[in-house]
Amino acid sequence: MSYDVGAGDLVLCVNAAPNHVTGEPxxxxxxxxxxxxxxxxxxxxCGRSDALLDVGVGFAWCQTRFRLLxxxxxxxxxxxxxxxxEVETV
Structure with a gap:
């Protein structure tokens, strides 16, 4: 991918299409x-990314489903x- 994603980063899901390997939702x-x-x-x-991301939903997802925020x-x-x-007394 053209960007580096690390643990703790926020990513935006841009592709919620069915799994491109198994076809499951x-x-x-x-x-x-x-x-x-x-x-x-x-x-x-799928050959489109060099990393899988664990975002706490399911197991791991192709990096192409997300964009780094x-x-x-x-x-x-x-x-x-x-x-x-301050009050001055007179």
């Missing part, structure tokens, strides 16, 4: 995100700090 839902638990460097029987960027948030007003 798959429990994946197109458009849902899944967290990768394990990447198995094993050639898929970008990691969220950490945004710096500025917060107002309220300090008590």
């Amino acid at each position: 798959v429990p994946l839902v197109a458009g849902e995100t899944y967290r990768v638990y394990y990447v198995m460097p094993f050639l898929c029987p 970008p990691k969220p960027k950490k945004r710096q948030v500025t917060r107002k700090v309220t300090a008590p007003k």
Whole structure:
């Protein structure tokens, strides 16, 4: 594949078609995100990918069913700090 997927990455399911090897329906839902638990460097029987992904649903799925989502960027948030007003006695 053209991208590196690792354990803990979020992937988007883009292909929930029946299993391309056995023809059985798959429990994946197109458009849902899944967290990768394990990447198995094993050639898929279809020959389209070089890894199988374990996303906690079923056993392992061809990497071509998913697209890697970008990691969220950490945004710096500025917060107002309220300090008590000093009162000067006259």
